[in-house]
Amino acid sequence: MSLVITDLHAQLEDGTEILKGVTLEIPAGEVHAIMGPNGSGKSTLSKVISGHEGYEVTAGSVTLDGEDILEMSIDERSRAGVFLAFQYPAEVPGVSNANFIRAALQARLPKGQELDAVAYYKSLYEKMDLLEMDRKFTARAVNEGFSGGEKKRNEILQMLMLEPKYCILDETDSGLDIDALKIVAKGVNAMRSTDRGMLLITHYQRLLDYIKPDVVHVMSAGRIVKTGGPELALELEEKGYDFLKELTVA
Amino acid sequence: MSATLEPTASILDLAPETAPDLPAWFAERQRAAWQRFLETPAPTRRDETWRFSNLKQLDFSSYLADVPVPEDTGSIIETSVGVESPAAKYIFVNETLIEIDSKLPENVICLPLAEALLLHPDLVEKTFMLQDTRLGSAKWAALHEARVSNGLFVHVPDGVEVEGTIEVFHWLAGDRAAIFPHTLIVTGAQSKVRVIDYFQSAESEQEGLCIAFNDLCAGPGSKLDYLAIQAFNEKTRVIQINETGVAKEASATGFILNTGAAWARNEAMSRLTGEGSRSDMLSVSVPAREQEFDQRTFQHHVSPGATSDLLYKNSLYDRARTIFSGLIFVDEGAHRTDAYQTCRNLFMSEDAEAHSMPGLEINADDVKCSHGSTSAQISEEEIFYLRARGIDPHRARQLIARGFSVEVIERLGDEKVEETVLRFLDDKFSRIAGGGA
Numbered sequence: 048m049s050l051v052i053t054d055l056h057a058q059l060e061d062g063t064e065i066l067k068g069v070t071l072e073i074p075a076g077e078v079h080a081i082m083g084p085n086g087s088g089k090s091t092l093s094k095v096i097s098g099h100e101g102y103e104v105t106a107g108s109v110t111l112d113g114e115d116i117l118e119m120s121i122d123e124r125s126r127a128g129v130f131l132a133f134q135y136p137a138e139v140p141g142v143s144n145a146n147f148i149r150a151a152l153q154a155r156l157p158k159g160q161e162l163d164a165v166a167y168y169k170s171l172y173e174k175m176d177l178l179e180m181d182r183k184f185t186a187r188a189v190n191e192g193f194s195g196g197e198k199k200r201n202e203i204l205q206m207l208m209l210e211p212k213y214c215i216l217d218e219t220d221s222g223l224d225i226d227a228l229k230i231v232a233k234g235v236n237a238m239r240s241t242d243r244g245m246l247l248i249t250h251y252q253r254l255l256d257y258i259k260p261d262v263v264h265v266m267s268a269g270r271i272v273k274t275g276g277p278e279l280a281l282e283l284e285e286k287g288y289d290f291l292k293e294l295t296v297a
Numbered sequence: 298m299s300a301t302l303e304p305t306a307s308i309l310d311l312a313p314e315t316a317p318d319l320p321a322w323f324a325e326r327q328r329a330a331w332q333r334f335l336e337t338p339a340p341t342r343r344d345e346t347w348r349f350s351n352l353k354q355l356d357f358s359s360y361l362a363d364v365p366v367p368e369d370t371g372s373i374i375e376t377s378v379g380v381e382s383p384a385a386k387y388i389f390v391n392e393t394l395i396e397i398d399s400k401l402p403e404n405v406i407c408l409p410l411a412e413a414l415l416l417h418p419d420l421v422e423k424t425f426m427l428q429d430t431r432l433g434s435a436k437w438a439a440l441h442e443a444r445v446s447n448g449l450f451v452h453v454p455d456g457v458e459v460e461g462t463i464e465v466f467h468w469l470a471g472d473r474a475a476i477f478p479h480t481l482i483v484t485g486a487q488s489k490v491r492v493i494d495y496f497q498s499a500e501s502e503q504e505g506l507c508i509a510f511n512d513l514c515a516g517p518g519s520k521l522d523y524l525a526i527q528a529f530n531e532k533t534r535v536i537q538i539n540e541t542g543v544a545k546e547a548s549a550t551g552f553i554l555n556t557g558a559a560w561a562r563n564e565a566m567s568r569l570t571g572e573g574s575r576s577d578m579l580s581v582s583v584p585a586r587e588q589e590f591d592q593r594t595f596q597h598h599v600s601p602g603a604t605s606d607l608l609y610k611n612s613l614y615d616r617a618r619t620i621f622s623g624l625i626f627v628d629e630g631a632h633r634t635d636a637y638q639t640c641r642n643l644f645m646s647e648d649a650e651a652h653s654m655p656g657l658e659i660n661a662d663d664v665k666c667s668h669g670s671t672s673a674q675i676s677e678e679e680i681f682y683l684r685a686r687g688i689d690p691h692r693a694r695q696l697i698a699r700g701f702s703v704e705v706i707e708r709l710g711d712e713k714v715e716e717t718v719l720r721f722l723d724d725k726f727s728r729i730a731g732g733g734a
Contacts, residue, residue: 097685098684098685099681100677100681120684120690121681121684121685122684122685122686122687122688122689122690122693125684125685125686125687126687131685133682133685136682137676137678137679137681137682138679139679139682139683139696139697139700140700140701140704141697141699141700141701141702141703141704141707142696142697142699142700142703146696147683147686147696148686150683150686150688150692150696151683151686151687151688154686154687154688154689154692155687188700205686209686209687
């Protein structure tokens with residue numbers, strides 16, 4: 048059981064190639080981190096996996112437990128078990144957070160079956176408590192007027208509620224102060240399990256102090272250029288991204 | 298009040314007859330109104346107030362006066378569902394009262410108009426249709442005045458706050474039936490009331506016409522909330538004219554939901570006649586298929602220190618069409634005016650069409666006024682976000698369009714009322730989902 052990305056190439060509508068052959072395997076039960084400088088293609092990778100229509104896949108494959116997900120629509124991929132925690136979550140005016148998450152859960156049920164509202168709210172409140180989110184966030188419009196930290200917590204709340212098989216967290220640490228980061232990490236760590244794979248995309252090592260990865264990949268210019276254990280993140284932190292230049296040449 | 302006319306008579310051909318027991322002043326008003334109707338020319342393309350309008354919709358010759366009420370009204374009564382436990386509930390079919398249920402205190406006068414004319418003729422005369430219709434429908438207002446036979450009269454005495462909601466259901470039944478319902482609400486000083494009019498059709502395929510008028514007179518310091526939920530079938534044409542006068546320190550809210558009708562014309566006029574008065578003008582329209590909604594508004598600041606705030610939102614599906622024309626008019630001396638006007642169109646289809654004509658005329662100093670209109674397609678970023686959570690594209694678009702409307706509905710400030718409005722809105726969305734409109 049794993050999320051397997053093989054020789055993935057993707058380009059923008061104007062033909063600019065961003066992913067130039069990414070190969071990566073995230074087995075269920077493991078937490079992987081991708082680090083890399085700005086513009087290396089980290090965020091693009093997360094968007095391509097979740098099906099963003101702004102990118103065209105020109106070669107390669109992505110499979111989820113053996114199933115080709117590149118053939119699936121955006122929402123099918125989500126229902127199949129891929130979750131992307133957005134770096135910049137959209138605001139959806141007039142749609143309450145509670146109704147939004149409920150619609151997402153409802154979408155996973157067979158036709159004609161209604162979500163149990165009482166059980167839903169019980170579960171929602173439990174998860175909000177874990178993330179130290181005020182109850183008022185259930186009635187507020189999705190992400191509208193939320194601070195950066197509140198938006199990130201809201202992403203993790205959705206992840207906790209949807210219980211995906213594979214979680215991709217795109218720069219979840221950016222814009223968080225240390226207290227918010229700890230709370231977010233608590234939520235993510237609560238999701239770690241032997242049947243779930245996680246991919247953390249981050250620019251800084253800081254997040255990895257709170258969420259210990261099993262494997263660290265370094266991405267540069269659209270490719271994975273180095274893979275190692277947690278010590279690789281520390282090495283990057285120490286040497287800076289300049290040290291990638293040697294790797295890319297090699 | 299003409300109970301014995303041939304049901305085949307066109308509403309345009311035969312002069313209406315006021316019921317003999319009604320006051321003489323009212324009979325005279327109806328007679329004069331009929332004359333005015335005959336003499337007033339029909340609107341043309343050159344009239345600014347009918348710019349972009351579909352004038353073909355104004356041929357009312359095929360509608361019939363006095364179409365009888367169906368024998369069995371059981372299903373109509375059963376489907377007259379508004380807010381949970383209303384303060385009072387009235388059900389009219391073709392302007393005939395068929396059901397009444399009131400828990401109102403005795404000092405509140407709340408009566409079918411036909412009865413109010415008999416029991417409180419002086420009170421009605423003081424407030425009934427006193428203003429000139431300025432937004433284009435003078436001819437149709439005259440036709441309404443000439444033909445109106447019923448509706449609701451509400452008079453809340455000074456200092457009385459009506460708990461809950463007064464509801465009025467106006468049903469159209471029978472092919473080519475026409476109704477002219479009137480809602481007249483007068484609030485005394487420091488009083489409070491909320492009235493909801495529901496407009497519906499008994500059958501989905503019968504053509505109908507409704508020329509409705511609501512007169513809202515908010516007395517000093519009072520709070521008057523009026524909602525119109527227009528959910529006729531798609532064969533019906535509607536003209537709905539609103540006149541609101543807001544006295545010193547009073548607050549009036551007028552809300553309209555348009556989900557039904559083939560064509561609906563709304564004219565809303567708020568006159569802020571007292572210092573510190575406030576008028577909220579709100580509208581949500583969800584036209585689909587070939588539906589057309591044509592809305593004209595006027596925020597008239599007569600007194601200084603008053604506030605008016607207009608927010609109209611349209612979600613347009615299929616080949617739907619909307620027109621919004623609004624004017625903020627600040628009189629000389631109406632200093633410290635706060636006036637806002639916003640019309641937003643959300644395009645759910647590339648074939649839909651929206652015209653927005655915001656306007657502003659200021660003759661006073663020290664005013665805060667803004668007006669604007671926006672038109673946009675649904676944001677791809679929002680769609681992607683919802684789909685990335687597993688919500689299919691159709692449902693995602695629906696949630697966003699609903700959310701767009703909810704922003705207006707939330708301003709009603711009462712949970713039970715908001716739920717009721719949302720029920721009608723969701724009903725419309727589910728019909729859009731089902732391929733109908």
